[in-house]
Amino acid sequence: MRPLRLLLDGFGCYRQPTEADFSDVDFFALTGPTGSGKSTLIDGLCFALYGTVPRWGRENAIAQALAPAANACRVGLVFEAGGKRYAAVRALGRDKRGVVHTREARLDLLDPAIPAEAPLDDILAASIDHLAEGPDPVKAKVQDILGLSYEHFTQSVLLPQGRFSDFLQAEPRKRQDLLVELLAFGVYEKIGQRARERARLAADRMQVAQRERDELTAATAEEEERAATRVRELESLGQIVDERLLALSQRAEQFRQATQDAQAARDESDRLAAIRIPAEVPGLAERITRAVAQVTACKKRAEAAAGDQEEAERARDALPDKGRTEAMASAYEQHRTLAVQLQRQQEELTASLNTEKALAGELDAAERQAGQARAAREAAQQTHASYMLAEGLHVGEPCPVCLEPVSRLPHHATPPGLKEVRAATETAEKKLTLTQKAQAKASKEVAAADATVNSTRLQLERVQTVLAGAPGEAEVASTLDAIAKADEALRDAREAVRARSKDLQAAERERAALAEEETAAWANLRRARDSVVNLGAPAIAEADLAAAWQALVTWAAQQHAARRGQLESLAASAATLREQFTADAAALASLLAGHGISGITEPAKAPAALAEHRAQAMNDLQFIRRDRARAAKLDEQIRANREDEQVATELGRLLRATSFERWLCSEASPRLPPR
Numbered sequence: 001m002r003p004l005r006l007l008l009d010g011f012g013c014y015r016q017p018t019e020a021d022f023s024d025v026d027f028f029a030l031t032g033p034t035g036s037g038k039s040t041l042i043d044g045l046c047f048a049l050y051g052t053v054p055r056w057g058r059e060n061a062i063a064q065a066l067a068p069a070a071n072a073c074r075v076g077l078v079f080e081a082g083g084k085r086y087a088a089v090r091a092l093g094r095d096k097r098g099v100v101h102t103r104e105a106r107l108d109l110l111d112p113a114i115p116a117e118a119p120l121d122d123i124l125a126a127s128i129d130h131l132a133e134g135p136d137p138v139k140a141k142v143q144d145i146l147g148l149s150y151e152h153f154t155q156s157v158l159l160p161q162g163r164f165s166d167f168l169q170a171e172p173r174k175r176q177d178l179l180v181e182l183l184a185f186g187v188y189e190k191i192g193q194r195a196r197e198r199a200r201l202a203a204d205r206m207q208v209a210q211r212e213r214d215e216l217t218a219a220t221a222e223e224e225e226r227a228a229t230r231v232r233e234l235e236s237l238g239q240i241v242d243e244r245l246l247a248l249s250q251r252a253e254q255f256r257q258a259t260q261d262a263q264a265a266r267d268e269s270d271r272l273a274a275i276r277i278p279a280e281v282p283g284l285a286e287r288i289t290r291a292v293a294q295v296t297a298c299k300k301r302a303e304a305a306a307g308d309q310e311e312a313e314r315a316r317d318a319l320p321d322k323g324r325t326e327a328m329a330s331a332y333e334q335h336r337t338l339a340v341q342l343q344r345q346q347e348e349l350t351a352s353l354n355t356e357k358a359l360a361g362e363l364d365a366a367e368r369q370a371g372q373a374r375a376a377r378e379a380a381q382q383t384h385a386s387y388m389l390a391e392g393l394h395v396g397e398p399c400p401v402c403l404e405p406v407s408r409l410p411h412h413a414t415p416p417g418l419k420e421v422r423a424a425t426e427t428a429e430k431k432l433t434l435t436q437k438a439q440a441k442a443s444k445e446v447a448a449a450d451a452t453v454n455s456t457r458l459q460l461e462r463v464q465t466v467l468a469g470a471p472g473e474a475e476v477a478s479t480l481d482a483i484a485k486a487d488e489a490l491r492d493a494r495e496a497v498r499a500r501s502k503d504l505q506a507a508e509r510e511r512a513a514l515a516e517e518e519t520a521a522w523a524n525l526r527r528a529r530d531s532v533v534n535l536g537a538p539a540i541a542e543a544d545l546a547a548a549w550q551a552l553v554t555w556a557a558q559q560h561a562a563r564r565g566q567l568e569s570l571a572a573s574a575a576t577l578r579e580q581f582t583a584d585a586a587a588l589a590s591l592l593a594g595h596g597i598s599g600i601t602e603p604a605k606a607p608a609a610l611a612e613h614r615a616q617a618m619n620d621l622q623f624i625r626r627d628r629a630r631a632a633k634l635d636e637q638i639r640a641n642r643e644d645e646q647v648a649t650e651l652g653r654l655l656r657a658t659s660f661e662r663w664l665c666s667e668a669s670p671r672l673p674p675r
Contacts, residue, residue: 011073234613241607265566271535272535331463
């Protein structure tokens with residue numbers, strides 16, 4: 001790593017922006033009085049890379065980076081590593097409580113085409129890739145680029161201030177301890193511990209491998225050769241077994257063919273003997289002839305009935321529509337009914353009008369009588385006003401004359417004639433009320449009767465409209481009678497057609513039943529012939545069922561006699577072949593038993609048994625070879641672990657004492673300046 005440009009702003013004692021340019025030098029020294037900021041420059045370089053400084057104490061300490069009384073600082077370092085240019089920038093800030101926080105931390109890859117002596121802002125702006133952001137990511141990326149952790153960097157590149165001067169001024173006996181601490185020689189003690197641990201692990205692995213190797217006692221060249229010989233023997237035996245199985249297969253095929261020929265001759269003889277004329281064949285033609293004649297006669301009668309039905313349908317079609325004719329007859333009947341009903345309703349209307357007129361006269365008389373009674377009552381009340389006034393008084397209420405409260409009611413005798421006038425007035429009022437109700441009811445009855453007459457008159461007019469232009473009532477009745485007769489004739493004709501159809505269907509079913517028997521008989525004949533057609537059965541003549549059956553039976557009897565003589569010869573040949581097959585199978589079983597393959601009762605199982613023994617032999621050979629390979633590998637592991645254990649043990653022994661540290665210090669001391 002080579003630093004090029006360093007910017008400090010508010011860092012340590014550098015309160016103002018300060019830049020250090022290392023781009024044009026290969027070696028340099030920082031000189032100046034104590035407190036001039038030499039160490040702060042080195043601290044700034046370390047802080048830009050790792051975010052902390054050794055002399056601050058803790059590795060995560062950052063508060064001392066701020067200059068006194070400063071609230072923010074910024075450090076930027078441009079450096080080269082591995083032929084590439086980078087920029088590490090960190091910025092800190094102090095919050096209201098005085099706590100210092102990281103505000104910015106980033107690492108960028110810069111464009112190397114910008115001259116190193118260019119303005120620092122131009123160099124920082126020439127970023128071509130943003131590599132990391134945040135304190136920890138920047139630190140981790142710097143470690144990847146430099147290949148040095150913060151601890152290694154401060155031990156090998158940047159020695160903490162004061163530690164090296166302590167070494168130079170120490171006594172000789174203490175210089176070794178300081179040099180070990182300063183140069184981190186303690187790592188060799190760790191190496192020694194790791195070496196001794198590795199020696200122990202190597203010894204353990206060697207013991208495990210040795211125990212596993214001791215278990216492979218059968219992994220010898222002799223066992224491998226024995227197993228290979230067994231495999232070769234079984235492979236050679238396989239060829240012999242295949243040849244004998246082929247011969248057995250041929251013998252078995254010969255036996256099977258001979259048995260099949262004998263069975264075929266027996267089956268053919270049985271099939272020929274089974275050819276017989278069925279019992280139902282004789283007489284079937286006569287029944288078919290009678291059934292055909294019956295079907296023909298029924299068909300003629302059905303055709304005649306169908307003609308009669310067509311004639312009846314034509315006669316019915318010539319007449320008017322029955323529904324329309326019945327509607328006209330109904331209209332004539334309705335017209336007569338409505339006319340009678342209208343006459344009666346008009347008479348009822350006249351009676352209601354007369355009743356209403358009479359009640360109107362009675363109402364006038366009742367109104368006059370009621371008026372006279374009311375006048376007489378008023379005259380009597382005026383005559384006896386004081387009595388009427390006293391009669392209306394109530395205790396506690398004011399008097400209408402003096403306006404004083406009534407304390408006691410006066411007692412007056414009822415005037416003569418006043419009670420009779422009042423009773424007469426009440427009677428006249430009741431009569432008037434009854435007469436008014438009767439007259440109102442009569443008026444409603446007149447209105448209802450009038451509405452009924454009008455409704456009936458409208459219905460009668462509509463019926464008259466329907467009957468306008470229609471035939472007379474007598475003609476309509478005559479037409480309905482003709483339609484009824486035509487419908488009856490048509491029903492009879494249709495019934496006759498249905499009856500003749502049933503007769504025809506019955507005759508056809510009877511014929512069909514015979515046809516099924518005939519078809520079955522012919523099918524039986526064809527099946528019988530098909531069963532022996534491969535034996536040369538003659539063709540069937542379809543004209544005569546009985547003759548065809550007789551021809552087939554005659555031929556079958558001749559063929560049956562010819563085949564009976566072949567059975568004995570074929571059966572003897574099959575028996576001889578069977579004996580030969582049994583002897584060959586026994587010889588094969590004996591051969592296999594001689595090679596350790598016993599229990600083979602069926603030749604067909606020999607290949608599987610042989611393959612099983614051969615597979616077992618090959619597995620045994622593979623296991624032995626695998627064990628031998630495993631044994632060789634274990635021998636190599638034992639040798640390697642033994643060598644590893646010896647080397648690690650010796651290294652641990654050498655690094656256990658302090659002699660190695662003394663040797664290192666003796667090599668390093670001559671290179672250091674004298675005390």
